Amino acid sequence: MAEAGISWVRIGEFAWSRLEPSAGVFTFDWLDRAIEVLSNAGLKIILGTPTCTPPRRMLEQFPDMLALDAQGQPRKFGARRHYCFSHAGYRAASGRIAEILGDRYGRDTRIHGWQIDNEYGCHDTVLSYSDAARDAFRDWLAARYVTVEALNAAWGNVFWSMEYGDFDEIDLPNLTVTQPNPSHELAFRRFSSDQVVRYHEVQVAALRVRTDRPLIHNYMGRVLDFDHFEVGAALDIASWDSYPIGFLSDRLEASAAHKIRYLQQGDPDMQGFHHDLYRAVGKEGRWWVMEQQPGPVNWAPFNPAPLPGMVRLWSWEAFAHGAEVVSYFRWRQAPFAQEQMHAGLRRPDDAPAPGLAEVTQVAREIAQMPDIALQQAEVALIFDYPSEWAWTTLPQGQGFSYFALMLDAYRALRAQGLSIDILPSTVRDLSGYRLVLAPGLATLPDGLEAALTGAVTLIGPRANAVTPEISIPLPMGPNLAGLDVTVTQVETLPPQIARTVKGGGALHHWVETLEGTAQTSYETDNGQAVVKHTGNLHYLAGWPDATLWARLVADLAKQAGVNTREMPEGVRLRATQTHVFAFNYNAEAVAFDGVTIPPAGVHWWPV
Amino acid sequence: MAEAGISWVRIGEFAWSRLEPSAGVFTFDWLDRAIEVLSNAGLKIILGTPTCTPPRRMLEQFPDMLALDAQGQPRKFGARRHYCFSHAGYRAASGRIAEILGDRYGRDTRIHGWQIDNEYGCHDTVLSYSDAARDAFRDWLAARYVTVEALNAAWGNVFWSMEYGDFDEIDLPNLTVTQPNPSHELAFRRFSSDQVVRYHEVQVAALRVRTDRPLIHNYMGRVLDFDHFEVGAALDIASWDSYPIGFLSDRLEASAAHKIRYLQQGDPDMQGFHHDLYRAVGKEGRWWVMEQQPGPVNWAPFNPAPLPGMVRLWSWEAFAHGAEVVSYFRWRQAPFAQEQMHAGLRRPDDAPAPGLAEVTQVAREIAQMPDIALQQAEVALIFDYPSEWAWTTLPQGQGFSYFALMLDAYRALRAQGLSIDILPSTVRDLSGYRLVLAPGLATLPDGLEAALTGAVTLIGPRANAVTPEISIPLPMGPNLAGLDVTVTQVETLPPQIARTVKGGGALHHWVETLEGTAQTSYETDNGQAVVKHTGNLHYLAGWPDATLWARLVADLAKQAGVNTREMPEGVRLRATQTHVFAFNYNAEAVAFDGVTIPPAGVHWWPV
Amino acid sequence: MAEAGISWVRIGEFAWSRLEPSAGVFTFDWLDRAIEVLSNAGLKIILGTPTCTPPRRMLEQFPDMLALDAQGQPRKFGARRHYCFSHAGYRAASGRIAEILGDRYGRDTRIHGWQIDNEYGCHDTVLSYSDAARDAFRDWLAARYVTVEALNAAWGNVFWSMEYGDFDEIDLPNLTVTQPNPSHELAFRRFSSDQVVRYHEVQVAALRVRTDRPLIHNYMGRVLDFDHFEVGAALDIASWDSYPIGFLSDRLEASAAHKIRYLQQGDPDMQGFHHDLYRAVGKEGRWWVMEQQPGPVNWAPFNPAPLPGMVRLWSWEAFAHGAEVVSYFRWRQAPFAQEQMHAGLRRPDDAPAPGLAEVTQVAREIAQMPDIALQQAEVALIFDYPSEWAWTTLPQGQGFSYFALMLDAYRALRAQGLSIDILPSTVRDLSGYRLVLAPGLATLPDGLEAALTGAVTLIGPRANAVTPEISIPLPMGPNLAGLDVTVTQVETLPPQIARTVKGGGALHHWVETLEGTAQTSYETDNGQAVVKHTGNLHYLAGWPDATLWARLVADLAKQAGVNTREMPEGVRLRATQTHVFAFNYNAEAVAFDGVTIPPAGVHWWPV
Ligand SMILES: [Zn+2]
Ligand SMILES: [Zn+2]
Ligand SMILES: [Zn+2]
Incomplete structure (x- = not known):
């Protein structure tokens, strides 16, 4: 590996049955040997806790530990x-295995970091309809609402006689x-996210006192059922598993033409x-790619080679976006079990696979580069994340997706050559930003609006549209100080239909009717306001198509004093302190x- | 409300948890106050029984009261x-709450009518696979067939050794x-409809002796799992909940082009x-619209504004079709719970919603109009209804739908400018009708054929094709006196295929082969009989496309001495004693x- | 029947409830009479065991005898x-009823053959997730692997900590x-096939000692969940139920245009x-058509007439392919129960149905023909069959189907006018064959490769690609002696995408990357090897489209000294010792x- 320029290696993340072959009996010798060999080869080791793969015997101890799906079926071993x-x-058992690993390897200098569990939420595993979840949900509700009367009021349970007499009546x-x-x-979705955090923090607590090395989790692409910011708060480094071709195939709304065009490249904006x-x-912006797709994988509907x-x-x-480490999954293709058709950097027979030469080249190039300095x-x-849950709960139109709206906004910004910081809704210091977008933000948290005032801001569509309990606020939203705009009606449209906008482009999927004295800066061909603004604060009344997005971004950027340039399709820029990078997808x-720039090529210019 | 010309208001239909907050403890004060306020405002009140929303506590008493779906899953609170x-x-509990309400408000002169339950069958709730349903089904079978041998014979259970030894063996x-x-x-579907009637009549019995005001139920659009004529027999007024835009989107077979064309209007024939x-x-033709869509709703796949x-x-x-009352749902948009995005005549903040002005205009116009006199x-x-169940049970081709066939026939008649009476198959007096259509009528009941003789009649396709037990009659159908026609073979066709007819149009979906000496009046390009007739009695051997329907209706109407006129697409007429109305969809x-006639406009002429 | 030239009739196959109306009480009188009547009419009788339709009472005795589906739901009576x-x-109960029938009718000279059960596997009935299946699976595993450690090693259960401590832990x-x-x-699929064989052989054993008449089973079209060769090994005659129009509609991947073109004929290659x-x-090539579709059936998505x-x-x-008997299902259309819309040779009212005249004509023509002599x-x-299970288990791309690949190869051969023998992978004597194709053969069994050497051979794609336990072999496949080729990478492609091949045609669905010194005879436009060969042995690196298949077959046949001719679309040939037949679909x-050749016509020439 080291010859290929690889300096990090992750081990142990699925190895519980080998670490503890029978209850309480541990066999560390094989792991010790692996650590020795890898470390001697010059590799820095990430040790994973194996809690994503509890051994079969665990089910004897906890027959009710399986999640149940929404149909009530167990999700089996x-x-x-x-x-x-x-x-x-x-x-508790997960905390215990973390303690045991921490006790043995926490101070081992060859272990340079810890991965907790693996890909939380992958395979739709956040929402569980088990008895354990039901009981915990009742406790969570009792803690949140204190009295069932308060819950009834907050939820509007008088509607359809859904009132409860006791928390134990709530299913x-x-x-x-x-x-x-x-x-x-929505309460169940908030609860379910909290349960991930709660589960996670037991392992964090176990390891934190046993090691000084960074704690990491490897998130997935477009897994949205838990709040990554809350899980990440207890960690030192965020990482994710990037499968561009698989994700384009299995989890992106896109036209057939788009999926064909980028079949062997992945969507140009999904990774960024x-x-x-x-x-x-x-924490402090530290992040890695823990698993980078190195060739065809096995799990997408279709699996072509990059x-x-x-x-x-x-x-x-x-790297241009600031990754400290890019690790590849996997090193050698395993010839058996579920992922036997998942390419590695080496083939099952240990010969180099096509990706390896590119990885080696990157390592060489990186070595010649001054460190990436972000700005x-x-x-x-x-x-x-709660906005995603809110709109999944109440889409109002088939397929309304907060994530898709956000990716559309991101794509529109990048199509104008911009580099972007994504921020959580808990941010309160926005100094230095000239342009801020917050589409689809279900509820504006206290203090956010005040923080927005420095920049040109675009709020909407569907922003500050509901209370945290998902009801319509009175007065009706968006309730923005200094912007007299009210959303008085909402319409959702089937895919074939759009409302064209004067000057080009259209709204699709989602269209709001606005009322108020703020100035109208865009309107539909039949005179409906599309954007209203006062000063720097703009409200957007629908979901723009690409043409309208391009106009909006260009206009807002101009107002904000941000330079834009229309990018060729499939080409994306990323600016650091020292370079501008261009990626040709x-x-x-x-x-x-x-x-x-050659096909699938990269080019960089010093600033 | 009264200012908007609204004179009726419905209350209480979902309020069980407030009426009886704990078992046997009733709180009527809020309802008394509401009645007082509404009545003082000049409104006539419909009081609903709240049995569509049993409170949570009811499940403690009757843990097995939930319906089960066809997969055996409970359909939960x-x-x-x-x-x-x-x-x-x-x-029984439903009857009891009806009694209690009847006792208290049955003679209250401010209550002008009663709605029993709400939208029977909505959300596919007629068919239940619970133990209660199974046990009741066995009793129903025993009552119908008396001996299990009779049942075995009637069903042909010798086929595939499906014979039962006892009613208790039948699942x-x-x-x-x-x-x-x-x-x-089919027996299960008949039974399930009967169970709705049986359930319903308990509340009717409770109220009938306690009030002289009319009893009403609000039916839905295209809910076909129970026989509305049988439920309606015990009531004074039929009403329905008309959501033209929602229904076009969620429950109509139609081309994408049709759904786009009428996206914000609804299908031109579905309401009529x-x-x-x-x-x-x-009863005696009395009917209302209990819920008229007043703006975008929340529950359809897409929810644009009218x-x-x-x-x-x-x-x-x-009104032109004879409604005594058109009521709108809802008055004010509720800002919480499931229907928070369901528009009302007023917005959640109580400002007028766009529909309100139109409702006020209608009230003004109606006041200037002499009463609508039907003819x-x-x-x-x-x-x-049993024909719908028969063909759902035995479609023979994917997507065969009795309702769709009927709506096609209705559409064809209206496209020729005709006004129509729909009649149950129990009708025996058809005097005054010049043209009668009975497509898809699974079994001609005794006496109906005799009643048909006065008019030009079109029977078929798939009419009198099975016995009431759904087997093929011998001699084979349609077995019409005075018309020597036998259906000797049936074919079902995929959507892309049709059998073209000489002179224009085609048969699609369903094609029969006819034998017999009756005269052939239409035939396919390759010589297959499409319509055969003797005198006034015509048999139709397939499912016509729109072109063929137009020819058929024009020819039959001419034979019947009924004037037709080809209507512009999307324009429909309705004639009363005093006026002809035109509606431009x-x-x-x-x-x-x-x-x-302007877009979405109405015009009327005095006769 | 005899007048129509029909000489065989099958009875009894669904009649258990009449044969044994209550437990242990048998009524044979009706069957005796039927045998008498049919025999007197000159018909030879096939008696079926009724085990496909156990009577309701059997469930009292064995409440757990039902299969469960993959969701755990019972598949009910x-x-x-x-x-x-x-x-x-x-x-055991199935064996017992076979014994009882055998005791009574085994030596009855009027019974000329026995059908065991009916259409094994129809309605997806091979895979069952019942407790009985689970327990038997554990026993089967224990017998196969002896120790659970061996099983863990064979399956690679170390991956994801899936190791078992005991066979009883395996679900x-x-x-x-x-x-x-x-x-x-894959183990579960092998087991499930073995269970069919085991079930089947109990009845074979019961009858074999009680009769000298041939034992038969009627297989279905494209039922692949059990190994027909293994079931057939215990029988004397194979038969199948041929529903060309139903199968085209319900179980063939084909373009909409293809399905329309052959709507009333069936696919031109499916029957062959x-x-x-x-x-x-x-056994020794003896086979029948037990059920030939004679008109529209009831069970396909659409059911047009032939x-x-x-x-x-x-x-x-x-007959041209060697059938000894073609029997039609059914003789008379039953007017009741599930198949009341399934055409027979006679209508429900006993009049002749359209198919009858054609059957009579065939009988006449056959009588004038010398016996068909195969060559x-x-x-x-x-x-x-195990290849089908392997690729269903691990498709790697949506919709990869071994059967579809095989049918494509068969179609390509027939499109060049060839007659084909299909052989099991257990064959070891291939003498006489000039050209042998083995696409998709998951694992080459020992000895097969040696047997292949005489002929021009095409192996691949995806052939010898896995071990019998479905892992990647090392060295990697195809591992063919005398052909230096290794598959180093696999890609699956969505339907819209193909890799074009120099000279015409393309690979779609599945594309492999080859390495090795063998000669490249076809390559893609961008230089990827498509076929590599050494001498007679060719390896094919993907799934050809029709154009590429045509080139390949023509080239290989030429090399093999086999004459080909490009057939008109929809026309197929079949050569016997004495004649060449042409069928115009x-x-x-x-x-x-x-x-x-007229539409739907047959022509034959003496050789
Ligand atoms: Zn992964
Ligand atoms: Zn409603
Ligand atoms: Zn069959």
């Missing part, structure tokens, strides 16, 4: 992530005859978005700024 | 309609390895069809008969 | 095939959080494929070889 976050016994919001009360469902998001999740050059491009893009972006985008060369 | 119609305990027809015996499934259907369901003018158009269309139509269409103005 | 193959009690591979270990799933497959399954001529065409095609084909295609006449 035989793969991974077969546990309910609310199961107290398994939570999980699955299998209801029709839609459950959105307040009920997550890089910027996880930079915000990491175009030659893409492994290098993805790696460089991560604060001029543009900020606010990302908020196309399968064809693109002429840009006096150079020709 | 947390929304509404969470009860199985077959649960005897809950049925519900879900989860079978492949299709269950259609006789078994239900108006005419529920006029037949109501075009300006549509709320007025829908209201006038209802018997020249054309009748026979609608039969298009988003563009249409010139018609010397006037220009 | 009320149709047919409601039993789990692993239930020991029901297996069935359903409801896992994500994909189960493919070794686990199964004829050739079941000829290989039958074009005039098709019943004759299908019959002749079966060994020049071309062999190897078909292997088109709805239009086709000129071929100096004759005009």
Whole structure:
């Protein structure tokens, strides 16, 4: 590995059955040998806690530890992530194995970091409808609302006679005859996120006192069922597992043409978005790519190979966004079990796989580069997990997705050549940002609006539209100080329909009717306000298509004194203190700024 | 409300948890106050029984009262309609709350009518696979067949050794390895409809002796799992909940182009069809619209706003079809719970919503109009719930739908400018009708054929094709006296395929082969008979497309001496004793008969 | 029947409730009478064991005999095939009824053959997730692996800590959080097939000692969940139920255009494929069509009538492929129960249905024909059920299907006018074959490669790609002696994408990267090897489209000295010792070889 320029290696994350072959009996010799060998080869080791794969025997001890799906079916042993976050016994057992590993390896200088569990939420594992979850939910509700009368009032349970007489009468919001009360469902989603945090913090507590090395978790792409900022708060480094081709295939809304165009490259904005998001999740911006796709994988609907050059491009893009480390998954393709068709940097027969040469090249190039020095972006985008839960709970139109709206906004900014910081909705210091976007932010938290005043700001659509309990606020939203705008009606539109906007572009999916004295800066062809603003504060009344997004971003950036440039399709920029990087996601060369960037190519200029 | 010309208001239909906050403890004071306030405001009150929303506590008393879905999953508390119609305990509890309300308010002169329960069958709640349903089904079977041998014979259980030795061996027809015996499934559907009637009549009995005011139920659009004529027989007034835009989106087979064209108007025939259907369901033709969509709703796949003018158009269309009352749902948008995004006539902040002005205009216009006086139509269409169950049980081709066939026939008649009476298959006096259509009528009941002789009649396709037990009759159908026609073969076709007919149009979906000496009046391009007739009696051997329907209706009407006129697309007529009304469902103005009807406009001429 | 030229009739196969109306009480009088009548009419009788339809009472005795689906739901009584193959009690009861029938009718000279059960696997009934299956699976595993450590090693259970401590810890591979270990799933599929064989052999044993008449089973089309070669090994004659129009509609991947083109004819290769497959399954090549579709059926998504001529065409095609008997299902359309809309040769009212005249014609024509004398084909295609299970377990790309790949290969051969023998992968004598194809053969069994050397051979794609336990072999496949080729990477492609090949055609779905010194005979436009060969042995690195298949087959046949001719679309040939038959599946006449074959027509030439 070291020859390939690889300096970090992760081990142990699925190894519980080997670490503790029978209850209380530990076999560390194989792990000790592995640590010795890898360390002698010059590699820095990340040790993973194996809690994502409890051994079969654990089910004898805790027969009720499995999650149940929304249909009430157990999610059985035989793969991974077969546990309910609310199961107290398994939570304690997870803390215990972390303690045992911490006791033995916490001060081992060859262990340079710790990964806790693996890919929380992968395979839709956050929401569980088990008895353990139900009981914990009742406790959580009692703690939050204190009295059941307060809960009834907060949820509006008088509607349809849904009032409860006692917390113990409250069930999980699955299998209801029709839609459950959105307040009920949102509470369950908040609870479920909290249960991940609670589960997680037991292991953090176990390790924190046993090691000084950084604690890390490897998040996934577009897993939104728990609040990553809250999990990340207890960690030192955020990392994520980046599978550009798999994700384009299995978790992105996109036209068939887009999916074909980027089949062997991945979506041009999906990686950058997550890089910027996880930079915000990491403490002081520290983040890694823990697993970088190095070739065809096994789990997407279709699994083509990356175009030659893409492994290098993805790696460089991560570094340009500030990754400290890019690690590849996996080193050698395993010839058996579920991931036997998941490429590694080496083939099952240990010969080099195509990705390895690119990785080696990146390592060489990086070595010749001064360290990447990040700079604060001029543009900020606010990302908020509870907004995702709110709109999943109450989409109002088929397929309304907060994430998709955010990715659209991010894509629009990048299509104008901008670098972006993603920020949590808990941010209160926005100094230095010239332009801030907060689309779809369900509820503006106290203090955020005050912090926004320095920059040109775009709020909406669907922003500050509900209370934290998901009801309509009175007076009705967005209730922005200094901007006389009220959303009086909402419409959702099928995909084939759009409301065209004077001057070009259109609203689709989601359209609001505005009332108020603020100035109208965009309107539809039939005279409906699309953007209203007063001074720097703009409210957007719908979901723009790409053309309208481009106009909006260009206009707002101009007002904010931020330079933009329209990028060729599939080409993206990223500016650091010292360089500007360009990434060509196309399968064809693109002429840009006096150079020709090859297909799947990277180019950088010193500033 | 009264200022808006609204004179009726419905209350109480979901209020059980407030009426009886704990078992046997009633709080009427809030309701008394509401009645006082509304009555003082000049409003006539409909009081609803709250049985559609049993309170949470009811589940302690009757843990087995929930319906189970076909997969055996409980349909849980947390929304509404969470009860199985077959649960005897809950049925009695429903009667008891009706008695208590009747005792207190039955003679209260401010209560002008009673709504029993709410939207039977909404959210697919008629078919339940609970133990209560299974036990009641066995009793129902024993009462119907007397001996299990008779049942075995009637169902043809010798086929595949499905014979039963005892009624207690008979299970519900879900989860079978492949299709269950259609006789078994049809029996279950008949039973399930009967259980709705039985459940319903307990409340009718409770109220009938306690009040002289009319009893009403509010039916839904395209809910077909119970026989509305049988529920309606015990009531004084039929009403329905008309959501034209929601229904176009969520429950109509239509091309994408059709759904786009009428996105903000609703299908031009769906409302008229239900108006005419529920006029037949109501005693002596008395019917209302209990809930008229006044703006965007929350529950359809997409929820756009009605075009300006549509709320007025829908209201006038209802009146022209004979509605005594059109009520709007809801008065004020509730800012919480499931329907927080369901528009009202007033916004959540109590400001007027766009629909309110149109409602006020209709009230003004109505006040200037002499009362609508209906007249018997020249054309009748026979609608039969058991036929829907029969063809759902045995579709023979993917997506065969009795309702869709009926709506197609209705649409074809209206496209020729006709007004229509819909009649149940129990009708025996058809005097006054010149043209009668009975497509898809699974079994012609005794006596109906005799009643048909006065008019030009079109029977078929798939009419009198099975026995009441859903087997093929011998001799084979349609077995019409005076018409020598036998259906010897049936074919179902995928959507892309049709059999073209000489002179224009085609058969799609369903094609029969006919034999017999009756005269052939239409035939396919390759010589297959499409219509055969003798005198006034015509048999139709397939499902016509719109072109063929237009030809058929024009020819039959001519034979019947009924005047037709080809209507512009999206424009519909309705004739009363005093006026002819025209409704323009298009988003563009249409010139018609010397006037220009604006988009979403209504025009009327005195006769 | 005899007048129609029909000489065989099958009875009894669903009649258990009449044979044994209560436990241990048998009524044979009706069966005796039926045998008498049919025999007197000159018909030879096949008697079926009724085990596909256990009577309701059996469930009292064995409440746990039902199969469970993958969701854990029982597959209930009320149709047919409601039993789990692993239930020991029901297996014994099935043997017992076979014994009783054998005792009574085994030596009855009027009974000319026996059908055991009916359509094993129909309605997805092979895989069951019942307790009986789980317990039997554990026993099967213990027998196969002896120690659980051996199982853990064979499956690679160290991956994700899936190791077991005891066979009793192993559950069935359903409801896992994500994909189960493919070794686990493949073992379950092998086991499930073995359970069919085990169930089947109990009845074989019961009858074998009681009769000298041939034992038969009627297989279905594209039922692949059990190994037909293994079931067939204990039988004398293979038969199958051929529903060309239903199968095209419900179980074939094909473009919409293809499905429309052959809507009333069926796919031109589906019948031939199964004829050739079941000829290989039958002992010494003896096979029948037990049920031939004679008109519209009831169970497909759409059920049109066969074009005039098709019943004759299908019959002749079966005879040309060597069928001893073609029987039609059903004789008379039953007017009740599930199949009341399934056409027969006679209508429900006993009048002749359209198919009858064609059947009579075939009988007349056959009588004038010398017996069909088969000859060994020049071309062999190897078909292997475990390969189907392997690739269903690990498709790697959405919709990868071994069967579809095989049918594509078969279609390509037939499109060049070839007659084909299908052979099991257990074949070791390939003498006489000039060209052998083995695409998709998961694991080459020992000895097969040696047997291949005589012929021009095409292996791949995805051949010899895994071990029998479904892991990647080391060295990596295909590991062919005398052919230096290694598959180093695999890609799966979405349907819209293909890799074009120099000279015409393309690879789609599946593309492999090859390494090795063998000669490249085809390559993609960007230089990737598509076929590599040394001498007679060719390896194919992907899934060809029709154009590439045509080139490949023509080239390989030329190398093998086999004559080909490009057939008109929809026309197929079949050569016997004495004749060449041509079948025109088109709805239009086709000129071929100096004759005009009418739509749905058959032509034959003496050799
Ligand atoms: Zn991973
Ligand atoms: Zn309603
Ligand atoms: Zn069959």
